[in-house]
Amino acid sequence: xxxxxxxxxxxxxxxxxxxxxxxxxxxxxxxxxxxxxxxxxxxxxxxxxxxxxxxxxxxxxxxxxxxxxxxxxxxxxxxxxxxxxxxxxxxxxxxxxxxxxxxxxxxxxxxxxx
Amino acid sequence: xxxxxxxxxxxxxxxxxxxxxxxxxxxxxxxxxxxxxxxxxxxxxxxxxxxxxxxxxxxxxxxxxxxxxxxxxxxxxxxxxxxxxxxxxxxxxxxxxxxxxxxxxxxxxxxxxxx
Numbered sequence: 767x768x769x770x771x772x773x774x775x776x777x778x779x780x781x782x783x784x785x786x787x788x789x790x791x792x793x794x795x796x797x798x799x800x801x802x803x804x805x806x807x808x809x810x811x812x813x814x815x816x817x818x819x820x821x822x823x824x825x826x827x828x829x830x831x832x833x834x835x836x837x838x839x840x841x842x843x844x845x846x847x848x849x850x851x852x853x854x855x856x857x858x859x860x861x862x863x864x865x866x867x868x869x870x871x872x873x874x875x876x877x878x879x880x
Numbered sequence: 881x882x883x884x885x886x887x888x889x890x891x892x893x894x895x896x897x898x899x900x901x902x903x904x905x906x907x908x909x910x911x912x913x914x915x916x917x918x919x920x921x922x923x924x925x926x927x928x929x930x931x932x933x934x935x936x937x938x939x940x941x942x943x944x945x946x947x948x949x950x951x952x953x954x955x956x957x958x959x960x961x962x963x964x965x966x967x968x969x970x971x972x973x974x975x976x977x978x979x980x981x982x983x984x985x986x987x988x989x990x991x992x993x994x995x
Contacts, residue, residue: 798983
């Protein structure tokens with residue numbers, strides 16, 4: 767089955783700096799790669815996603831890049847703010863198949879220091 | 881996006897009792913529901929996949945007799961933790977494919993504490 771590795775497990779940045787979180791996946795059939803932000807005791811919130819037919823997607827301060835050949839994708843947050851502090855999860859799935867479950871990375875605790 | 885309503889949000893039960901968690905799709909038909917468990921400071925681990933009208937598919941290592949999943953209608957999937965023990969205390973969350981954006985929508989989660 768799919769295996770998603772996520773690094774780093776913790777990341778501390780100063781307000782205004784950029785943050786980068788990286789994930790690798792094992793199943794070359796995976797074609798959907800979402801990123802979630804989760805606050806304590808809450809459901810994961812989708813912040814951005816990318817499908818395998820594109821290499822990069824941007825939404826204001828957040829961007830995701832995908833390298834299908836290397837099987838890795840990254841989350842980039844620019845101009846970080848204290849409210850960006852949370853746990854971030856990457857995930858992968860194979861949409862369009864009979865088994866399109868989401869496999870999550872282990873998460874990154876991002877702390878943005880004022 | 882589509883909405884999945886999950887109840888209860890919190891439950892405390894005694895060891896040996898059973899607890900039922902419900903997830904309802906409010907504005908769409910969910911033929912599939914994924915059930916996850918999340919321990920503190922850990923990731924979401926898929927427990928099982930339920931499909932309307934058929935038996936659930938359990939992930940390796942998940943006891944199907946302990947975690948009973950029923951998906952009897954297109955809008956309701958339930959997870960019953962039977963004979964709960966303190967080690968079953970966790971955050972349980974359901975998720976369904978979102979037909980509005982081809983992503984996934986999540987329930988709000990259930991914090992189960994077994995005392």
